[in-house]
Amino acid sequence: MARDDPRALVAEKPLAPLVVGLDLVTGERVLELRLRRGGSSEPDGSAAGTVDGRTVYVVSRQRVRAVDLDSGKTRWRYERAGLSPTEWKSPVASCSSA
Amino acid sequence: MLVRVIERARGTWLPDGPVVALDAATGRVRWERGWASAAFATGPAGLPVVSATTVYVPSTGPTIHALELASGRERWSARIASGENPAAVVPVEGGVVAAVRIDEQPGDRSRAHERVVRLASRDGTELWRSDRARGGFWSLTVDAARVYVATVPLNGGPPTTYALDRETGATRWSARHLSSLTPIGASLIGFGRADSDYYAVRVDPRSGKEASSRVPLSPPSTGVQPVETGDPAVGRAAIASDEARLSLVTRDGRVAWSTIVVPDAPCGIFRHADTPSISGHVAYVVVSDERTICEG
Numbered sequence: 001m002a003r004d005d006p007r008a009l010v011a012e013k014p015l016a017p018l019v020v021g022l023d024l025v026t027g028e029r030v031l032e033l034r035l036r037r038g039g040s041s042e043p044d045g046s047a048a049g050t051v052d053g054r055t056v057y058v059v060s061r062q063r064v065r066a067v068d069l070d071s072g073k074t075r076w077r078y079e080r081a082g083l084s085p086t087e088w089k090s091p092v093a094s095c096s097s098a
Numbered sequence: 099m100l101v102r103v104i105e106r107a108r109g110t111w112l113p114d115g116p117v118v119a120l121d122a123a124t125g126r127v128r129w130e131r132g133w134a135s136a137a138f139a140t141g142p143a144g145l146p147v148v149s150a151t152t153v154y155v156p157s158t159g160p161t162i163h164a165l166e167l168a169s170g171r172e173r174w175s176a177r178i179a180s181g182e183n184p185a186a187v188v189p190v191e192g193g194v195v196a197a198v199r200i201d202e203q204p205g206d207r208s209r210a211h212e213r214v215v216r217l218a219s220r221d222g223t224e225l226w227r228s229d230r231a232r233g234g235f236w237s238l239t240v241d242a243a244r245v246y247v248a249t250v251p252l253n254g255g256p257p258t259t260y261a262l263d264r265e266t267g268a269t270r271w272s273a274r275h276l277s278s279l280t281p282i283g284a285s286l287i288g289f290g291r292a293d294s295d296y297y298a299v300r301v302d303p304r305s306g307k308e309a310s311s312r313v314p315l316s317p318p319s320t321g322v323q324p325v326e327t328g329d330p331a332v333g334r335a336a337i338a339s340d341e342a343r344l345s346l347v348t349r350d351g352r353v354a355w356s357t358i359v360v361p362d363a364p365c366g367i368f369r370h371a372d373t374p375s376i377s378g379h380v381a382y383v384v385v386s387d388e389r390t391i392c393e394g
Contacts, residue, residue, distance in 0.1 A: 025327050
């Protein structure tokens, strides 16, 4: 299929979210886990995540999933319209103790 | 864990959607708290932040809501300015510091200033206020003695950072070019831009003056957070991130490592990393894809 063919715009399929872990001291990869796609309600893989211990909590469109980092299995999911991984970085704020 | 929902009504998204507390072990809803929303936006008005037993939720207004962490019951709310921009919130001992950009004319971002306030945790009383005409509030950070406010002017001028006394709100210093400051223990790391070059530099927290040589960062970082590396030789440091790469910046302003975390994407896919989270001396990011127009 030619690049300028309009069908090329949808030829590549987005991949499911990927969790990458880097060692803080060396910067080397210690984890790479491809999550399973959340379902038809997720038209692409756009997601934001937080890791606590061995669980990653992934917020994507319309759902939150808790996924075990060792097995890749979903522990639970919470579904609700209006959830969005976008715009969660703004405004920016953080604190630090001396 | 806490999630914030944006709701749709009358054909538009409402930024002041509810905050939902989920049990981290089971995913069950523990409580939910919502507010009436008059404005519209593409995302939530702000993320909730947690301090001890209180959840602080920024909303349009701009208003800060203080909720009991256990029940979601609202303890107080405080409107800190007029306008629709949400505030950034940082918990501090005995209260919270919030900053917001105030547009002098709604929709006209070229004339704006920012306001920083400190509120008491018991009832939301305003302890001090600082108004400055910089116009492009960007980030807010706090250490044991000072509040650091970074601004990026919306008219394209150089970024500016200034420091306020944490107890009184008095201005201590201001510096050009720095677009964010990250306290790392007693050290302070600045991230800045001069012309088209981006860099990290150690900054004297008492004077705002640069205290080391500038270390180039490429590409520029969009987020910085302090971390504890667990290595006695490195100690506390900062993780700088953008949409493709993570870098570790040490207390002395040195880049210890820089690693690309986002694999190459095919045409028609925008592949990007989320803000990293730290757990067990590992920095984790979620890399995700979004469809975009293939211009190749």
